Amino acid sequence: MNIDFANLTKAYLEHKEGIDYSINSVISSSRFIMGQEINELEAALQEYTGSKYAITCSSxxxxxxxxxMAIDIKPGDEIITSPFTFIATAxxxxxxxxxxxxxxxxEETYNIDTNLIEEKISKKTKAIMPVSLFGQIADMDEINELAEKYKLAVIEDAAQSFGATYKGNKSCNLSTIGCTSFFPAKPLGCFGDGGALFTDDENLADKIKSMRIHGQTERYIHKYVGIGGRLDTLQAAVLLEKLKYYDNDIKRRHNVAMYYNQKFGNSIIRPFIKKENTSVWAQYSIRIKKRDTLQVKLKEKGIPTAVHYPKPLHLQECFGYLGYKKGAFPVSEKISNEIMSLPMNPYITNEEINYIVNEIKSLI
Known part of the structure; x- marks a missing residue:
C-alpha cells in the first residue's frame, strides 16, 4: 500500500469543474491583481468567521x-509566544x-501554557501571539484576560486552525487580530501561497489594507511603510470555490481522526482536544519514544510521516542570540523529540487507517 499524506490531487479532482471554471474566469478577465474575486472572498471569509473585517494577503x-506592523511593533518590543511552532511565528x-x-x-494540547504567561510580561511587552496548533485553538479567554489587564494586543496565529471553534466561536475572530494561512496543505488551501487577517477594529483593518499594498491610501500616495503583500486573484478564485465545501471537509477530517482514535485505543498517546474546542485536524499527531527508527520502518511500508516540529524555536541557531539553553522549555523539548504526524486528509480510507495503525502497533 502506498498512502498519500495530504491527497492534494484528490482535493483538486473532487471539485475540478468548479475550480477550473473559476480559474478560467480570472484568466479571461486578465484581472490577476486585486480582481473582483478578492472582494468576494473577503466578504465570504467575514461571513464564515463572524469577523467584521477580513483582509486577504500573500501568505x-x-x-x-x-x-x-498594524499595531506599530518596534525594535526592542517584546511579544510573548510559543517555542513549539513553525518558525514563521517568531x-x-x-x-x-x-x-x-x-x-x-x-503537554496535552501543545498550545501555549497560559499559566506561565503572566510571569513573562514586562514593561516592554506589547502583544501576546498564541498559536492554535495542529487545528485546535489556544486558551483564548485566559489570554485575552491577561491582555486586557496589561493593555496588550493579542494576535492569534491561526495558520493551522481556520474553521475550528472555541466555546462556539470561530478561530480568527477571538482576538485583536487573527491570522491564517491558505498554504496548499492546510485544511483550506489554495494552489500556492495565501493568507488572511481578521479584526473587528475598522482602523486596524484600513491600516492593514493599506500596508499590504506598500502603504498606499491611493495610487502612488503612501501613508505607511508597507509591503507587497496582496493575494493574487487566481488564488482567491480557488479559495472561493473550495470554501463552499469546507465545512464538509472539516467533518470528514473529524471522522478520520475519530477512526484513528478508535483503532489506536489506549495503545499510544493520541491528540487531546479540550471539550470546549473543535479541531480542524490540520495534523493528526501521535507521540513515539523511538520515533526516528519507526519513521524509517513505516516509510518502507509505504506509510509517509512528518515531524511538526523536530527542534523547538529556542534551540534554533537563528535564535541563539536570545540566550536560551537546552532545558529552558522542557515540555516543548520533550514533545519535539516524540511528536509524529500521520496521514490526515478528508480522503484517507478506513482501509488505509487500519493498515497504518496495525503497522504502528506491530512496530512499537
Whole structure:
C-alpha cells in the first residue's frame, strides 16, 4: 500500500469543474491583481468567521508581519509566544527587530501554557501571539484576560486552525487580530501561497489594507511603510470555490481522526482536544519514544510521516542570540523529540487507517 499524506490531487479532482471554471474566469478577465474575486472572498471569509473585517494577503507569514506592523511593533518590543511552532511565528517578530519571548506549552494540547504567561510580561511587552496548533485553538479567554489587564494586543496565529471553534466561536475572530494561512496543505488551501487577517477594529483593518499594498491610501500616495503583500486573484478564485465545501471537509477530517482514535485505543498517546474546542485536524499527531527508527520502518511500508516540529524555536541557531539553553522549555523539548504526524486528509480510507495503525502497533 502506498498512502498519500495530504491527497492534494484528490482535493483538486473532487471539485475540478468548479475550480477550473473559476480559474478560467480570472484568466479571461486578465484581472490577476486585486480582481473582483478578492472582494468576494473577503466578504465570504467575514461571513464564515463572524469577523467584521477580513483582509486577504500573500501568505500566513505575511499575515503575521502585517498584523504586527498594524499595531506599530518596534525594535526592542517584546511579544510573548510559543517555542513549539513553525518558525514563521517568531521569525516575523525578529524580522521587525522585536524580541520573541517564549513560554512553554501545555503537554496535552501543545498550545501555549497560559499559566506561565503572566510571569513573562514586562514593561516592554506589547502583544501576546498564541498559536492554535495542529487545528485546535489556544486558551483564548485566559489570554485575552491577561491582555486586557496589561493593555496588550493579542494576535492569534491561526495558520493551522481556520474553521475550528472555541466555546462556539470561530478561530480568527477571538482576538485583536487573527491570522491564517491558505498554504496548499492546510485544511483550506489554495494552489500556492495565501493568507488572511481578521479584526473587528475598522482602523486596524484600513491600516492593514493599506500596508499590504506598500502603504498606499491611493495610487502612488503612501501613508505607511508597507509591503507587497496582496493575494493574487487566481488564488482567491480557488479559495472561493473550495470554501463552499469546507465545512464538509472539516467533518470528514473529524471522522478520520475519530477512526484513528478508535483503532489506536489506549495503545499510544493520541491528540487531546479540550471539550470546549473543535479541531480542524490540520495534523493528526501521535507521540513515539523511538520515533526516528519507526519513521524509517513505516516509510518502507509505504506509510509517509512528518515531524511538526523536530527542534523547538529556542534551540534554533537563528535564535541563539536570545540566550536560551537546552532545558529552558522542557515540555516543548520533550514533545519535539516524540511528536509524529500521520496521514490526515478528508480522503484517507478506513482501509488505509487500519493498515497504518496495525503497522504502528506491530512496530512499537
Amino acid at each position: 500566513g507569514t505575511d499575515a503575521l508581519l502585517l498584523a504586527m 521569525e516575523t517578530i525578529a524580522f521587525l527587530g522585536a524580541i520573541p519571548v517564549f513560554v512553554d506549552i501545555n
